[in-house]
Amino acid sequence: MNLSPKIENFVLHCGEMGSRWGFNRTIGQMVGLLVINEHPLTANQIAEALKISRGNVSMGIKELQSWQLVKVHHIPGDRKEYYAPNGTIWDLANKVFEERRKREIDPTLTLLRDQILDTANSPEEKYAQEQMQSIHDLLETVTKWSAELQRLTPEQLQSLMKLGSSVSKVIDLKDKLLKKS
Amino acid sequence: MNLSPKIENFVLHCGEMGSRWGFNRTIGQMVGLLVINEHPLTANQIAEALKISRGNVSMGIKELQSWQLVKVHHIPGDRKEYYAPNGTIWDLANKVFEERRKREIDPTLTLLRDQILDTANSPEEKYAQEQMQSIHDLLETVTKWSAELQRLTPEQLQSLMKLGSSVSKVIDLKDKLLKKS
DNA sequence: TTTAACTTTCAATAATTACTGAACGTTTAG
DNA sequence: CTAAACGTTCAGTAATTATTGAAAGTTAAA
Known part of the structure; x- marks a missing residue:
């Protein structure tokens, strides 16, 4: 589990941001790592990639599960748990x-x-x-x-955005419509 | 500077929340205190009310100023600085x-x-x-x-809220309007 | 110019938060 | 049943963050 510089960069940045979004640096990195990896990762892979202890990964996963941010995968004949982001x-x-x-x-x-x-x-x-x-x-x-x-x-959302940049316009639209009907 | 239980309650809560909004507990309390007080407060009043050191108040105010959240008042003939929230x-x-x-x-x-x-x-x-x-x-x-x-x-905003609870409806409105024209 | 009334700064320390790793728990294959 | 392979827990410790208080800075009145 060796991260390319580009990917490592992203993961580190997630760490910095993670603390601002309600979890700590390490947990932020975990989210980043899971998100940029196409395939689910084992706890050991995560520990190795982020250079943290196995126990820390376990605690982090627990926390992420309380936020419903990860889901667990299993591969038949393999006792390990594989973690992946829970959704887009x-x-x-x-x-x-x-x-x-x-x-x-x-x-x-x-x-x-x-x-x-x-x-x-x-x-x-x-x-x-x-x-x-x-x-x-x-x-x-x-x-x-x-x-x-x-x-x-x-x-x-994108569609709403393209409406014309101003939410005020939406309000205006609403007013016009309501008057017509 | 003795806070009534009700007000103290609010201030403490702001402290807890403050940390989640980007500053620390004490600074959260400072914001709360300034916001529920009709009149500007001096640094000493803040220190006394929150039971923190004068130096800590100074640092906190500095931080809040970097967020543009407080403004300074002066009373003629009084050298103290009076702090108040910077806006509604x-x-x-x-x-x-x-x-x-x-x-x-x-x-x-x-x-x-x-x-x-x-x-x-x-x-x-x-x-x-x-x-x-x-x-x-x-x-x-x-x-x-x-x-x-x-x-x-x-x-x-309130007006927009009252539109009918669903933003999807706004999108639908938009689509209808665009088709008509 | 001196002094008093204030504010700011920052090194030392306290408080909080995060991390490790060893011990323990669980499951399954042999 | 035993051992191996995994996951979890948590006491101890490390790292980080917040706070104090003493010293230094600033301003203005006397």
């Missing part, structure tokens, strides 16, 4: 978004709702509640939107 | 997105483009390039979309 790039990105929504946005919305319903007993708390309401509304909007986007295939 | 909630969210795009997505796009243009000298590299192309396309789409969304006011 688009699927993986969706899963990361979805998981982060669950872990970050949902708990925040819950907290905000609780606080907003509670009665404010000072002007400071009143202001605080107003701000929390803004955050709440923003998060809810973003959540709904991302749910919408996730339903689209990449092709539909 | 929506503005702040936009700035975070924008900054993360610059720090994460743009460098990734550059790397991917380089790799894709380079000639593949093995079937593995060929496949790798195809995958990189997918990632590239996805990131570009997401980038363009977020740029579009950022142009909208929260009100426009």
